[in-house]
Amino acid sequence: MSSTPILKIDGLYAKVVDQDISILKGLDLELQQGEIHAIMGPNGSGKSTLAKVLAGHPGYEATAGEVIYRGEPILEMDPEERACAGVFLAFQYPVEIPGVSIANFLRTALQARLEGDDEVDLFDFQDELIERMKLLDMDPSFAERPINDGFSGGEKKRNEILQMAVLRPSLALMDETDSGLDIDALKIVANGVNKLREEDPEMTVLLITHYQRILNYINPDKVHVMVDGKIVQSGGPEVALELEDQGYSDWKEI
């Protein structure tokens, strides 16, 4: 392993703001650019906390350790700065925002990435949006709907993938994107991620999941097992298959 990792997490401790108990307890992780890593673990192991801490959720606080993204420490950065630097979090529970269309939202998000007085060209944006939706086999009318308002679970997750497609992150954190999806919806979401990766092999993905099944559709370079706030095992795709057979019970005693 020669090059500098795109993401390096070193001895990370984190907790919920206003609470004393650590959820992440000395977590280490390294992702090289263009890799797909999966983190698997039982409920309560701290997987979602890791995603939120990396994205800068104000409800969580890192108490020790370091996170270096593209050579810069990011724990002190605001969530919007991290996003503009190329970090994207696909939410486990995408939030409903009535009255704001997906198109308007994405245009504002692209605008936020521009310097000074530069403005997103409306027509270029429309073209781009339509092209991205085509790539994901989505109906153009989808972008006119208010963000996640009244969406089914599958629609919400597809909306996350659409945002990812438009914002083109360097590092995509996918927090249990597969949870609550039936097999058809799961395939659609996994296909979306694969298409984006084909298009941009430099995109790095950190896939957080409870179940092995999404890994039937997205092939990880590395699989990590997370238990009680730490990575307890790392390896290739075979780790996920072993877990599928044995479950997390072996790790419970640790």
Next chain:
Amino acid sequence: MSLESAVLKKLGQGAPEWLCRRREHAWNVYKNTPLPTTQSEEWRYTDLSQIVDLESLKFLLPGDVDLNGSLPEILEGVLNENRTASGSSFLVDGLTTNIDSEASLSAQGVIFTSLRSAVEDYSDLLEEHLAVEALPPEKGKFEALNAAFWTDGVLLYVPRGVNIKLPFRTVNYLSHAGSAVCTRTLIIAEAGSQVSYVEEIISEDFDEITLASSSLEVIAKEGAQVQFVSIQQSGHGVFCQSAQRTLAHRDSILNTLNVGLGGSVSRVDLNSQLLGSGAKSDMLGIYFGDQNQCFDHNTSQDHVASNSGSDLLYKGALDGSSRAAFRGIIRVHPGAQGTDAYQTNRNLLLSDNARADSLPNLEIEADDVKCSHGATIGQLDKEALFYLLSRGLSRQQAERLVVLGFLGDVMSRLPLGDVVDEVTQAIEQKLLTHA
């Protein structure tokens, strides 16, 4: 000229006798009606004694206003927007300066004229409806004040079966600090007709309190469809008082939207009367306050006939140390079976110093009805903000977007696309000052 019967005399010059008597009667009602205090439930949140001394205001009369032929900049701006309309009128300090409408409409019998000229040209129509059917002076202190001292306004009459696509538009502009301006709008839609009407109030900023009193009377006959929109964007120092009463007859659809953005104090009394079976009324409202602005809405939905429906949705955002009060009641009268009536008021507090009070109410005297009411007062959803921040939006962009979505949502039911765009822009403009 301040408030006294001499004003009435001047207003009565050359007017038909019925009108002089009606003004005189309203003046007597006004004198015998005490100024509402916060002791009364309906004025609990707006202390008039702290806002305005009606006796000290200068009531403008025809001849008091002289623009020297030049239009103020703010009005030029509106005129140059080149809106598509079936007709438009401009009032300056309560007097019509321009009014015109599509020639083809008058050929169909549509009347769109200033109230002052209607007194001469359509005296019988006014005698039958003006300040007597929907909003008689007995309704309250301000209703009486307006009925006595109105200087001008608009009469819109749509004959049977005439369907008018584009809205009629009126702009009310105030220029005199410390004045009182009383205007009225009377809309009569005959059976099966369709019409929409949009009025705006704009003004300069004033150092002294200035009263803009408006009265709205809408009568929708059988099967008529009427949309009324009010966009209040007056300047600082204006006390905007608006009394509105809508009468929906059998199978008519009578919808209203009140948008409150400007003024120091804004009070809207809206009473929707569902008088005929099958009548429907959507009652929409948007308000957005900052600094020390106060918005007070007092609404009522009166279901008199059976199988009528009303659906009220008022949403407000409050920044700075602004305040809002909403008091709404659904009254289902005896015999009004099959009523569908809903009432929702939602408030979003954008600052720790802003405040909202909401009092939804039901009074049901029939047994086969569907009614619900609800009120919420909340702050910006932190998870929603984080969601937007995590996509790269700044805190300011994220908050603006959430507020715009929250308020704009109300207009999803409004079929007037141009008006929706205008209101959206006005809200966006005001949001630019939200830090």
